[in-house]
Amino acid sequence: MPSSWNPFFLGVLVFGRNKVSKKMYRLSAFLVLFGAHLSGLWILIANSFMQTPAGYEIVGGRAVLTNFFEAAVNHSTFERYFHTIVASWVAGSLLTTGIASWYLLKEKFVEQARILLKVSIVVFIFAGILQLFTGHLHAVQVAKTQPAKLAAFEGMWETQTNAPLSMFGIPDAEKETTHFAIGIPSMLSIMVYYDSNAKIQGLKDFPKDERPPVFIVFTVYHIMIILGTLFVAMAFLSAYLLFKHKLWDYKWFLRLMLFSIPLPHIAIQTGWMAAEIGRQPWAVYGVLKTADAASVVVPAWQVLFTLIMFVIIYTLIFVIFMKLILKIIRKGPEQIKQYSY
């Protein structure tokens, strides 16, 4: 409810340029910014409860709230909130960085594009590097509260001290091993507990029917890690060019930023896949299995049908959205005046 003002003040932002004072217009922008962050918080609270449930007890086969704050601020809310919010900052700043770079490559709207590039890249540098820390904190939280998920992230089967940090591998659930595993020795133990002798649980510690599908979890997690590392490198490169006042001097850099637009979205999607598939077979970790959570009166074909519909509808929206946003970007900033249909 606190974030429900977003559509209202978005309305002011989009339609109200001539209707409200400059002060109110600016305030609306801040309220939308603040509201978006609040929405994110409540979404993450709900999802984090499913990852690390707290503040409840089971009464008659049903979870009942015992402490609101424990449920809301459960063992993963803050780690996961900051990690996802900063991911959005990366995605947003790389989008505007990419658009500005495209204008500069095409030598269109150069003056505005330079301002946009500068502002966006400062946010990107900050967010890209900060994400390294939020990611680390989140991984530590997973290790301590959802050990089966961490073991799947790392493709690690045996419980061990001096656990390695996995760099590459092809996990094989049937043979309970990870082929071609390459890792940095002891690094995982050090990163989680700051102690190379710390013991980390492997997948074999969990009954077979309580392990997540390891191959896909391992793969999507590593795609996210690779992209996150790439963003850190890009952030340092951007910072170097910013301080040297050479942001718009190199075409290859502008091209790099342009083609990076989709990357944070891939990182966000793979990250969420790692979080959600990594929680399997649980819908609420350790409490309710996904199989038991399904509605008993909805036939499977209806679920399949609506799933297909979602895929069709979102594909359609995506295609047209891309077409329209490209059209709007091509028009450039000078065309924008009072918005109306």
Add this chain to the structure above:
Amino acid sequence: MEFIDLLRTIWFVLVGVLLMGYAILDGFDLGIGVLFRFLGKNEKEKRALLNSIGPFWDGNEVWLITGAGALFASFPHAYATVFSGFYLALMLVLFSLIFRAISIEFYAHHDEGRSFWEWSFIIGSFLPSLLFGVALGNVIVGVPLDSSMEFTGNFFTLLRPFPLVVGLLGLNAILLQGSTYAVVKTTDNIQKRARDITNKLWISFIALFALSAILAFIYMPNSAASILAWLATIVVIGGWAMIKQALKKGKDTLVFYMSSLTFIGLWGIVGAIHFPNMVKASNDSALSLTIYNASSTQLTLTVMLIIALIGMPLVILYNVYIFKTFKGKIKVGDSD
């Protein structure tokens, strides 16, 4: 009354108020959507209609999200029964609302697809406007439930005479919201058409209202004994009569307010004859979901009430602010 029963009653009313707020507010932009081709005869007029709802429609839909969210948190059993039992119907509503939302933007920007988006806006407005009432009619008259609170009917169970008539009545009320809103927000030709349409809807409304009342007496004989329902009926009839008066005198804003008042009266009747039920069981009244067996615990209801007491005034405050900011008529061609 025990404290928890007081909380349950408060939340029964609050969920109703949220859904009523949705019906009144999103009602006018859904109505504009269904009447799109009747109100606007060329592209400029249609764009003016879109501009009249532009700053509001997405905020209005928040009321539905909040209403469903409040239902989920305060009466989880009722939420689970309805959302699983009416799965296909509610998914149809969801897909309609998705299409409707994007067509408002895409109509304006996607030149090649304009007529497609126009129709998806119309159909996407029509289906929810009809199906919300059908769903409500089912909940009131009752659906077959088993002892574990699960819906045992199918999609066609939902299409019985009483729910269908309630669906049509709801559709008519939403169309009145749309046409009277157009009377307030537009000028010249569009406004003239809006007045004509309002006159027609005014007649069909009372016919459908009478038909629903007769069916209610047949299917739910007890409903005639509720004094509150009769009081709400007076509100409905009074509001309905005033629509015509205000229309004759050219008091545009009052026309819309009276249409909204009529809608409030309808929700009053629903609340009065339905309390304390959440989802009635048509096969055995002992299986009905009520505020007593479907609610959350006292702690959950208390925490929610605190959040609502902080949140609701805020929501109302910025609703009022936004309507003040964007008051005034939309003229055709303003977007050139």
